[in-house]
Amino acid sequence: MFIDPDRLETRLREEFDGTEGESRVVVRQAVDLADSGKYGDDIGTPLTTDAVLEELADAPDGTPSERWNWWIGSLEVAYGGYERFGIRQYRK
Template sequence: MDRQELEAALREQFGDEDDLAAVVARQARDLADARQFEADFDDELTVETVVRNLRDAPEDYSLVERWNWWLGALDLSHGGYARFSVRPDVDTRS
């Protein structure tokens, strides 16, 4: 999965006032590199997969809340996904 492609898709789909799309895209890339999603679902993690699942989150959720909501569901069903979550107070400058 291309991190920059995902970042652009996240910005387009969900907006991004605080530049958190880059943070979520980085975590998604780390998740893809870990191959945990691939092992659990016998499918590779794609930009489309991430965007589709984040769209399922409650409408009033921010991008980070959507990402953490989806990872929470994955963690409940399969375990081991919490490490890819994003803290809401993340510093986007580092």
């Protein structure tokens, strides 16, 4: 597995002020995306913890889930098939 869930969750909380619950939701979606192989097929490299953090750092300011959805939306526009990895609703 190229995603380290514990490391990703910790970094989301530290770098993007994510709550524990919200960060877990983003980690779950990242793991699902990595496991699907879609990102690797489209981009040509496996999805890693560092790649997720770099992409979310490039997103407009927001919570981890807002940043995640911005990135997933970009992938959806570019390649299609990413909508299922978006976070539809997060309750605080």
